[in-house]
Amino acid sequence: MSQELTLYSYWRSSSSWRVRLALHHKGVDFTTVPVHLVRDGGEQHKDAHVARNPLRQIPTLEVQGKEGKRAYISQSVAIMEWLEEAYPDAPSIFPSADPLQKALTRQLTEIINSGTQPLQNLNVIQYLRDDVGVDAKAFCRRYIQKGLEAYLATLPDVSGPFSMGEHVSMADFCLVPQLYNARRFKLDLEPFARLLAIESACQEVEAFKKAHPDAQPDFDANAPA
Amino acid sequence: MSQELTLYSYWRSSSSWRVRLALHHKGVDFTTVPVHLVRDGGEQHKDAHVARNPLRQIPTLEVQGKEGKRAYISQSVAIMEWLEEAYPDAPSIFPSADPLQKALTRQLTEIINSGTQPLQNLNVIQYLRDDVGVDAKAFCRRYIQKGLEAYLATLPDVSGPFSMGEHVSMADFCLVPQLYNARRFKLDLEPFARLLAIESACQEVEAFKKAHPDAQPDFDANAPA
Structure with a gap:
């Protein structure tokens, strides 16, 4: 599975950090787009981000959905589990398959x-x-x-x-x-x-x-x- | 996979309820052992339960581990995902395999x-x-x-x-x-x-x-x- 991934992230958010760890551990290429949670009252509240995530949260991962449409996944655990399933041949986020x-x-x-x-x-x-x-x-x-x-x-x-x-x-x-x-x-x-x-x-x-x-x-x- | 499962549970705990739903949805047999969270200062604090779960939490699912040893899983999401993997032929907790x-x-x-x-x-x-x-x-x-x-x-x-x-x-x-x-x-x-x-x-x-x-x-x- 080869596709472009974009991570909407904030450097100090612990849940963004978890997802970055899973991405780097699996060796999957991705682009980071920072969303500053504090500056200007919070960039997560701007229209551009609300369109990606109505909950105004990061991390949000932009992936390829059906028929080439973009899809967005939020919640760090859901994103990490998706990476495991979408890249089964990359290093696992689990210690074994048991x-x-x-x-x-x-x-x-x-x-x-x-x-x-x-x-x-x-x-x-x-x-x-x-x-x-x-x-x-x-x-x-x-x-x-x-x-x-x-x-x-x-x-x-x-x-x-x-x-x-x-x-x-x-x-x-x-x-x-x-x-x-x-x-x-x-x-x-x-x-x-x-x-x-x-x-x-x-x-x-x-x-x-x-x-x-x-x-x-x-x-x-x-x-x- | 056929094994005895015991669910330590409290009737009104929402996370116990989630696990009961997953068990019944998958049609897996299990025994319920109630742990009363309020009576007598909370039965979760008794030695018998602390031995099963040092965090004194319910739900806890007792399953068969390696070499016939009992093992305990807690955290409702971890239990539901385990049921999905341990009983892959039973009805899925997901809408599809996608x-x-x-x-x-x-x-x-x-x-x-x-x-x-x-x-x-x-x-x-x-x-x-x-x-x-x-x-x-x-x-x-x-x-x-x-x-x-x-x-x-x-x-x-x-x-x-x-x-x-x-x-x-x-x-x-x-x-x-x-x-x-x-x-x-x-x-x-x-x-x-x-x-x-x-x-x-x-x-x-x-x-x-x-x-x-x-x-x-x-x-x-x-x-x-």
């Missing part, structure tokens, strides 16, 4: 994707802070900590440097951006030595270097922490 | 699973209400409404009574429990006529009758709304 190993990979993935990240997204932070008047950062820290504790408790008993053992997987694609966010929220990561060791092993992998926020065309070294 | 149709199904699934449900779970409600002292129900209503708006805006332009057209899918397994929760939080559902029509179509399907909270062994007609 259904139980895939299930345990998806379980770790969802602990971050649905169990952690939604409780620290920009909309929730802005609402809690600006409309409800509470300490949104404390709220986020609480749920990032719970999420990382859950991830740690769920890691399978395997040998190898990555979450699922010897092979990098979709679980690592979710863990590494989540650890980056944990630091932004100033969470104490000392209790998470095993997760930090996994992160270090990932940082040696080429796909992780290419997908890092600092390596993106829209990286902003002067952005507030 | 990767793009599967991606759009997973996109709708994640709008509920990661975009909506995490912002109304029991732990978040208790924390916002008891520790932060804010109106947790208003918070939940806000994000259920946003989630249902997103689902509606993302529905593909297809004919047929269900979310993905002519075939029931994993997306419907997430939507129907979410609408039930929306009513518990007293959200005005009038703007969501198309979603209510999908729900009505689902309610005619045998799997939806069997998986309904009212049909579970631990259903409690006297539980507070």
Whole structure:
């Protein structure tokens, strides 16, 4: 399957980062189009992006649909699973084809994707802070900590440097951006030595270097922490 | 593949409900073991359940692992995807084998699973209400409404009574429990006529009758709304 792929992305969005990791891991060519979530009130609200994604979200992947029509996929897990199915001969995002190993990979993935990240997204932070008047950062820290504790408790008993053992997987694609966010929220990561060791092993992998926020065309070294 | 499956479940948990729907849709035999989330401070905290799931969560599916050992899968999406792979000849949880149709199904699934449900779970409600002292129900209503708006805006332009057209899918397994929760939080559902029509179509399907909270062994007609 050879087709043009365009990723609408923001350098610091953790879910965009996951999708970049899956794309680089599979070695699939793609074009990045940055969508700046903050500048000018947020480029995701401009007509051009709303036409691609009525929810005004990134990441959104533009792919080839039926009869040459363009189609758009959003939600990072849906995009990563699509890449796996559309490029079955490229390196897998799972450690093996065994259904139980895939299930345990998806379980770790969802602990971050649905169990952690939604409780620290920009909309929730802005609402809690600006409309409800509470300490949104404390709220986020609480749920990032719970999420990382859950991830740690769920890691399978395997040998190898990555979450699922010897092979990098979709679980690592979710863990590494989540650890980056944990630091932004100033969470104490000392209790998470095993997760930090996994992160270090990932940082040696080429796909992780290419997908890092600092390596993106829209990286902003002067952005507030 | 023939094996004994045990679902640890709570009648009113929306993520347990999704998994019951997938099990009944695929026609897979399973045993339900209720785990009462409220009684006695929560049965999920008892040693017997913590041994199955260190995160003290339901749903958890007990399956056969390697060499006859029992294995446990949690996270509703991971369980549903496992069922699809472990029982490939049973009715599919996707509308077709086309990767793009599967991606759009997973996109709708994640709008509920990661975009909506995490912002109304029991732990978040208790924390916002008891520790932060804010109106947790208003918070939940806000994000259920946003989630249902997103689902509606993302529905593909297809004919047929269900979310993905002519075939029931994993997306419907997430939507129907979410609408039930929306009513518990007293959200005005009038703007969501198309979603209510999908729900009505689902309610005619045998799997939806069997998986309904009212049909579970631990259903409690006297539980507070």
